[in-house]
Amino acid sequence: LIAHFHVNWLSPVKIRKTLVGGSRKMLVWNDLEQEETLKIYDKGVDIKTQKGVYDLLAEYRMGDMISPNIPHVEALKMEVDYFAECIKNSQNPHNDARAGFEVVRLLEASDRSLESNGAQIRLD
Known part of the structure; x- marks a missing residue:
């Protein structure tokens, strides 16, 4: 990638x-x-x-x-509707804390790459 x-x-x-x-x-x-x-x-x-x-x-x-x-659908409205449906149906959202953790992990890897002049960073 x-x-x-x-x-x-x-x-x-x-x-x-x-x-x-x-x-x-x-x-x-x-x-x-x-x-x-x-x-x-x-x-x-x-x-x-x-x-x-x-x-x-x-x-x-x-x-x-x-x-x-x-x-064309407003992204924030879609997310709010999805969140409300998850609450209503007692479902775990796909964008839960684990998904947020993965996003932060990718952003931190991007930072490390920038600090190393664009070096490739392995994500294990």
Whole structure:
């Protein structure tokens, strides 16, 4: 897995975009886009050198693209509704304390990678 996070609290521009690259397709999720929230590109990822990373960033729009119709739903409302259903039905939510722990573990690994100039960090 190769991941890149860009966080900037000072930016005057709100950006909520996620790019996921696989061996055959690439997915771009833009939470601020009303019409085409999800775009799937017919382009794979094959990174062998550092230069390949930069080439990929410039070329990811090449190839066919499909954008399935996804209803726009406010994320926080969905989470609140889900939480209420879990309480009502006495179910354990999928986003419980254990899931939160895993998120924190990944974020801490990202911090360690940053402190080590982008070194790979094993998650055991």
